[in-house]
Amino acid sequence: MSDKVLMKGAEALAEGAIQAGCRYYFGYPITPQNETPEYMSRRLPEVGGRFVQAESEVASINMVYGAACAGVRVMTSSSSPGISLMQEGISYISGSNVPCVIMNAMRGGPGLGNIAPAQADYFQAVKGGGNGDYRRIVLAPSSIQEGVDLLVDAFELADKYRMVVMIIVDGLIAQMMEPVEFKTRIDVSTLKTPEWATVGRHGRDHANVITSLTLDAAGLEQWNLKLQAKYAQVERTESRIEEYQMDDADYAIIAYGTMARIAKTTVRIARAKGVKLGLLRPITVWPFPAKQIQAYVGKLKGTLTVELAYRQLFEDVRLALCDKMPLGWYGRGGGVVPGPQEILGAFEEQFGKGR
Amino acid sequence: MAEQMNVIYERPRSWANKVTHYCPGCTHGIAHRLIAELVDEMGLLDKTIGVWPVGCSVLGYEYFSFDSVEAAHGRAPAMATGIKVTNPDNFVFAYQGDGDIASIGMAEIVHAAARGWPITVIFINNGNYGMTGGQMAPTTLLGQKTTTSPLGRTSQTNGFPIRVAEMLAQLDGPAYIARVSLDSPANIRKAKSAMRKAFNAQVRGIGFSLVECLSTCPTNWRLTPVESMERVRKEVMPYFPLGEFKVAPGVL
Numbered sequence: 001m002s003d004k005v006l007m008k009g010a011e012a013l014a015e016g017a018i019q020a021g022c023r024y025y026f027g028y029p030i031t032p033q034n035e036t037p038e039y040m041s042r043r044l045p046e047v048g049g050r051f052v053q054a055e056s057e058v059a060s061i062n063m064v065y066g067a068a069c070a071g072v073r074v075m076t077s078s079s080s081p082g083i084s085l086m087q088e089g090i091s092y093i094s095g096s097n098v099p100c101v102i103m104n105a106m107r108g109g110p111g112l113g114n115i116a117p118a119q120a121d122y123f124q125a126v127k128g129g130g131n132g133d134y135r136r137i138v139l140a141p142s143s144i145q146e147g148v149d150l151l152v153d154a155f156e157l158a159d160k161y162r163m164v165v166m167i168i169v170d171g172l173i174a175q176m177m178e179p180v181e182f183k184t185r186i187d188v189s190t191l192k193t194p195e196w197a198t199v200g201r202h203g204r205d206h207a208n209v210i211t212s213l214t215l216d217a218a219g220l221e222q223w224n225l226k227l228q229a230k231y232a233q234v235e236r237t238e239s240r241i242e243e244y245q246m247d248d249a250d251y252a253i254i255a256y257g258t259m260a261r262i263a264k265t266t267v268r269i270a271r272a273k274g275v276k277l278g279l280l281r282p283i284t285v286w287p288f289p290a291k292q293i294q295a296y297v298g299k300l301k302g303t304l305t306v307e308l309a310y311r312q313l314f315e316d317v318r319l320a321l322c323d324k325m326p327l328g329w330y331g332r333g334g335g336v337v338p339g340p341q342e343i344l345g346a347f348e349e350q351f352g353k354g355r
Numbered sequence: 356m357a358e359q360m361n362v363i364y365e366r367p368r369s370w371a372n373k374v375t376h377y378c379p380g381c382t383h384g385i386a387h388r389l390i391a392e393l394v395d396e397m398g399l400l401d402k403t404i405g406v407w408p409v410g411c412s413v414l415g416y417e418y419f420s421f422d423s424v425e426a427a428h429g430r431a432p433a434m435a436t437g438i439k440v441t442n443p444d445n446f447v448f449a450y451q452g453d454g455d456i457a458s459i460g461m462a463e464i465v466h467a468a469a470r471g472w473p474i475t476v477i478f479i480n481n482g483n484y485g486m487t488g489g490q491m492a493p494t495t496l497l498g499q500k501t502t503t504s505p506l507g508r509t510s511q512t513n514g515f516p517i518r519v520a521e522m523l524a525q526l527d528g529p530a531y532i533a534r535v536s537l538d539s540p541a542n543i544r545k546a547k548s549a550m551r552k553a554f555n556a557q558v559r560g561i562g563f564s565l566v567e568c569l570s571t572c573p574t575n576w577r578l579t580p581v582e583s584m585e586r587v588r589k590e591v592m593p594y595f596p597l598g599e600f601k602v603a604p605g606v607l
């Protein structure tokens with residue numbers, strides 16, 4: 001008998017975080033992820049955790065920062081405008097080398113925009129948003145099950161590298177229902193309090209201090225070099241991609257998350273018509289799986305990047321492939337989600353019938 | 356023949372034995388000293404986490420031998436909340452300036468006070484933004500000249516100074532709220548006893564506590580240390596009266 005349960009994305013991701021050992025959650029309501037804090041508010045007390053509804057996303061992320069300093073598994077979630085308010089906190093957390101997990105159910109923007117599915121916060125998630133030279137690991141599941149599985153990795157990666165790990169989904173994944181199985185359950189009693197945590201000295205012979213401040217320039221440069229070395233290691237070892245129908249592919253769609261899910265159908269329709277189309281789906285968008293994509297140079301006649309945004313993912317594809325092959329792009333904005341046929345139409349427009 | 360000697364003054368164990376960077380006559384150092392003495396006297400060294408603000412006391416964590424974290428500007432109460440919730444038996448205090456608490460961080464302090472969780476805030480009211488060069492703060496008095504109110508603060512342009520202690524005392528969450536002054540030995544002794552009550556409110560799990568300390572900034576006030584202390588008494592105290600504004604049962 002399978003252990004699958006039918007759950008809404010935003011709730012399944014909350015349960016996934018709890019199964020991954022998350023015991024502290026701080027958040028502020030925003031659609032399309034309200035079910036995440038709601039679920040946390042009833043579930044966390046059952047497992048000995050704590051939920052706090054913060055007064056704003058600014059407060060949420062700084063509560064997360066505080067709990068992260070205590071070395072516990074902690075998370076917040078929000079949607080685009082709320083994530084914007086968290087950027088200062090994300091920068092501080094990154095600058096002081098403490099781990100946390102953030103889920104962003106991206107919605108249409110800019111500004112208040114709307115609550116429809118979008119990928120327009122790719123730059124914000126991947127390239128920055130807050131001040132300073134920091135990176136965070138960004139995971140982009142394309143199904144609820146994958147999101148739940150990736151949450152376990154998210155907390156492990158956050159702890160391993162003492163980094164912010166962000167899971168980016170959108171209203172589609174957060175609001176739909178799918179069967180999901182919780183395969184891994186982390187026993188929190190096995191998680192050790194890290195030696196750097198500010199939990200009170202309790203006999204320790206020195207004080208622990210967590211700060212992102214280094215007043216002298218040479219010292220701060222050294223600190224930055226340490227961060228850079230860590231980021232370089234993450235880039236070498238942690239990038240992930242799904243390669244779908246790529247063995248004999250002449251062309252590939254490059255897409256992530258919800259868009260990749262839809263593009264899979266496009267691949268199937270194209271294949272039925274005899275077009276050797278495949279899909280390259282970054283699972284980590286930072287680190288970007290550039291090497292895996294570059295391996296197709298010389299094998300592909302072109303790629304079509306498809307996204308729910310305007311040339312954001314495309315920028316990383318261009319950096320990876322430069323002029324090594326024809327690079328097509330198709331995207332919709334404002335929360336409009338193209339169907340598989342529309343994507344196929346865009347492919348044919350840019351690459352002919354592909355034969 | 357050894358004479359009997361009583362220690363009446365010594366370096367607190369909680370003090371990291373470093374020289375502070377504060378200007379001569381600045382009362383940040385006095386507030387620090389009181390915190391260190393109380394942490395020692397109340398046996399809190401092993402379970403204290405200090406949350407330091409952005410402001411002149413940004414390096415506060417350098418001067419104490421307990422664990423500390425450095426918050427973003429105004430966010431110390433939120434960070435303290437996150438720390439306290441993970442280890443409720445620990446002693447968590449936030450240290451904040453007036454720009455930090457009453458301007459950029461107003462939402463965080465109001466909601467920390469309203470939640471009423473047992474954390475403690477030591478609030479240094481020096482009437483300006485010391486660290487950035489003496490700009491107007493929410494506590495700057497009417498008529499007071501600062502680098503961004505060069506002709507003196509006017510209510511028409513800048514509104515009125517905010518009395519943080521009185522404002523927070525309106526809420527049901529806080530267990531202890533007081534305003535003290537660091538201008539004289541007598542007032543410093545009173546300040547210490549107020550801080551002790553504030554610490555106790557947390558240690559006994561009664562609720563949120565805050566002590567607002569009328570402080571000096573001789574450098575930006577363009578006054579000598581002695582003149583600064585006099586200004587606190589003559590000009591600041593009339594607008595910011597000393598006293599206890601909230602004392603919940605059990606706080607002592």
Ligand SMILES: Cc1ncc(C[n+]2csc(CCOP(=O)(O)OP(=O)(O)O)c2C)c(N)n1
Pocket residue numbers: 409410411412428451452453454455456479481483484485486487492
């Ligand atoms: C987000 C942000 N805005 C502005 C600043 C610049 N800044 C640093 S300290 C400070 C004012 C501090 O004044 P106060 O809280 O009164 O502390 P004091 O220095 O007077 O003790 C400001 C505005 C900052 N560091 N971060």
Ligand code: SF4
Pocket residue numbers: 376377378380381382383411481485486571572573574575
């Ligand atoms: S600038 Fe003012 S508040 Fe800052 S250390 Fe000097 S006197 Fe104190």
Ligand SMILES: [Mg+2]
Pocket residue numbers: 452453454479480481482483484485492
């Ligand atoms: Mg000030």
